Amino acid sequence: MAEKKMGNQTVKFETCPYVIGSAAVVGQKEGEGPLCSWFDVILDDDMFGEKTWEKAESKMLKEAMLTALRKSGKEKQDIDLVLSGDLLNQLMSSSFMARDLHLPFLGLYGACSTMTESLLLAAMLTDGGFAHNIIVGASSHYCTAERQFRMPVEHGNQRPPSAQWTATAAGAMVVSEKEPDLSKIGHVDEKQKIFTPCNIRVDCGTIGKVIDAGVKDANQMGSAMAPAAVDTILNHLQDTGRAIDDYDLILTGDLGYIGKDIAADLLVDAGLDKKTVKQKYDDCGTMLYYRKEQDVHGGGSGCGCSASVFSGNIIRRMQRGELHKVLLVSTGAMLSTISPFQGESIPGIAHGVVLETC
Numbered sequence: 001m002a003e004k005k006m007g008n009q010t011v012k013f014e015t016c017p018y019v020i021g022s023a024a025v026v027g028q029k030e031g032e033g034p035l036c037s038w039f040d041v042i043l044d045d046d047m048f049g050e051k052t053w054e055k056a057e058s059k060m061l062k063e064a065m066l067t068a069l070r071k072s073g074k075e076k077q078d079i080d081l082v083l084s085g086d087l088l089n090q091l092m093s094s095s096f097m098a099r100d101l102h103l104p105f106l107g108l109y110g111a112c113s114t115m116t117e118s119l120l121l122a123a124m125l126t127d128g129g130f131a132h133n134i135i136v137g138a139s140s141h142y143c144t145a146e147r148q149f150r151m152p153v154e155h156g157n158q159r160p161p162s163a164q165w166t167a168t169a170a171g172a173m174v175v176s177e178k179e180p181d182l183s184k185i186g187h188v189d190e191k192q193k194i195f196t197p198c199n200i201r202v203d204c205g206t207i208g209k210v211i212d213a214g215v216k217d218a219n220q221m222g223s224a225m226a227p228a229a230v231d232t233i234l235n236h237l238q239d240t241g242r243a244i245d246d247y248d249l250i251l252t253g254d255l256g257y258i259g260k261d262i263a264a265d266l267l268v269d270a271g272l273d274k275k276t277v278k279q280k281y282d283d284c285g286t287m288l289y290y291r292k293e294q295d296v297h298g299g300g301s302g303c304g305c306s307a308s309v310f311s312g313n314i315i316r317r318m319q320r321g322e323l324h325k326v327l328l329v330s331t332g333a334m335l336s337t338i339s340p341f342q343g344e345s346i347p348g349i350a351h352g353v354v355l356e357t358c
Contacts, residue, residue, distance in 0.1 A: 004127075007239025009206050009232075016201040017126040019173050019355065020180040021072025024312030025064045026304075027142070027168030033289045038312040040067050046143065046168050057086065057141035057170070058093040060304075062100055064172040064311070065135050072133075072174035079103055079174075080131040083122050085114035086139045086303050087166075089337075093139050103135075111332030112225075112254040113208070114138040115171060115307035116351040119328075120205040122175040123353070129177075137172035140302030163219040164256045165296035167288060171307025173315070175202065197319035198357040206236040206352035210334060216345050218335065221301055222259020222285070225331040228348035229255060230266040232329050236352045244272055244280050248323045251314065252350070253306030253330030256285040256299025284309040284330075306330040318357055325356040 006012050023040045031042030041063055048056040061084065069076065082101060085108035086093040098105035110117040118136035125131045145166040179199055211231050215224035229252045237243065244250060244267075255263055260283040267281070268274045285300035287309055310328055317323045329352040335344070 006204065007235070009209070009235050010204055010239035011124065011207070012204045013123050013127040013202055015127050015177060016203060017123045018176050018179055019200045019202065019315065020176045021068040021070070021074070021174040022311040022315040023064045023067035023071060023172050024308040025060045025067070025170045026308050029294065030167055030169050030288060030308065033294060035288060035309065035313050038316055039308065040064075040312065043168075046141070053141055053143035053147065054088060054092055057088070057139050057144050058096040060141070060170040061086070061093050061137055061139035061172070062097040064139070064170040065097065065101065065137055068137075068172040068174050068311070069135060072176070073180065074133055074174060074176070076101070076103070078133050079135055081106065081125065081134045083108055083118040083134060084137045085109050085118065087111065087145050110330075110349060110351065111334055112301055112303050112305065113330040113332030113349055113351050114303045115310065116253065116328055116330035116353050119173060119175065119202065119353050120207070120351055123202040123205060126175055126177050132177050134175045135172060136175060137170060138303035138307040139170035140166050140304035141168045142166045142302075143168075145302060164221055164254070164285060164298040164301040165289065166302035167300045167305040167308065169302070169304030169308035171304065171311030173311055198321050200315065200318050200355050201358050203354040203356050204240065205354065206232055206239065208232040208350040208352070210347045210349050212345055212347040214345050216340070218340060218346065220258070221254070221333050221346070222256040222298055223262060224333050224346040225348035225350070226255055226259040226262040226266065229263050229329050229331045229350040230270070232350040232352050233267065233327070234270055236327065244276050247280060247325050247327050249314070250281050250327045251310070251329065252283045253328070254285045254301040255283045255331060256301060257291065258298050259283070260286055260299075287313070318355065321357065325354065327352055327354050
């Protein structure tokens with residue numbers, strides 16, 4: 001068996017599992033943003049027909065899971081495992097979703113890095129022969145996150161310019177050991193052009209470390225998470241012996257405008273070419289909304305931010321052959337509802353996964 005460990009933090013997948021289906025479900029605000037045409041479902045009402053925001057989020061995640069499953073061509077009985085997480089206490093959204101799907105379930109918490117964490121673990125389990133088909137996903141909701149981590153939205157407190165907007169969104173993918181048969185499949189994009197999609201494989205993944213920059217302001221999440229993203233990117237490049245030019249896109253998850261600028265500066269300070277970083281690097285939190293028109297202050301965040309952008313926009317662009325090799329580095333702020341009251345800072349973590357067309 002070939003060596004699967006690369007360097008200190010990276011694993012190489014021998015069989016390179018396939019992403020055979022993906023779906024993104026977003027709220028009304030996200031559906032008014034620049035990526036609106038890439039999402040599978042856009043809600044007319046963020047309550048999604050439910051009585052609470054929390055139930056609405058769980059329903060969004062379930063819808064994303066079922067849509068990804070339908071698009072994969074698999075049946076429910078083909079799925080061995082569900083990997084998912086969210087921001088709510090005891091993973092409420094994911095747990096209730098798993099209750100309804102009635103499939104084997106492993107709940108994950110990586111804060112906003114959960115989508116990449118679930119995708120990385122799914123590839124490891126599939127590559128190791130422990131599962132044949134796995135659904136992965138993550139979700140967040142602006143109102144549930146505000147209720148839990150800050151103040152109820154009914155309070156109407158003023159948010160500082162640096163505060164980020166938790167995305168009301170969910171994303172899901174189906175990871176499989178077997179290559180899908182796409183020879184007779186035609187997909188229609190938002191411009192109604194027929195195309196035959198490329199197969200997408202998970203090449204490798206880099207497991208992040210918890211990095212603490214000492215930030216204590218919960219309205220500076222991008223600043224808190226940026227060092228973790230940079231640490232994972234630099235370790236990934238060192239472990240794999242690759243350069244930033246080897247990728248069409250390096251995408252962080254939830255840093256927003258402030259965090260993205262900090263991460264770009266830190267990458268340049270570490271020796272990467274400034275022009276190349278500007279060309280290759282982007283952040284899901286800056287892609288999801290119109291900055292001025294939608295008044296999201298510091299940009300997007302939340303588990304659903306990178307989950308929806310990657311499961312919607314990026315995967316479909318890869319299927320169409322516009323992108324061939326992408327490094328997704330979702331970032332998470334590892335605070336709890338009580339840690340700030342204990343004088344703790346906000347540690348960050350970031351996991352990286354490489355997907356490529358074949």
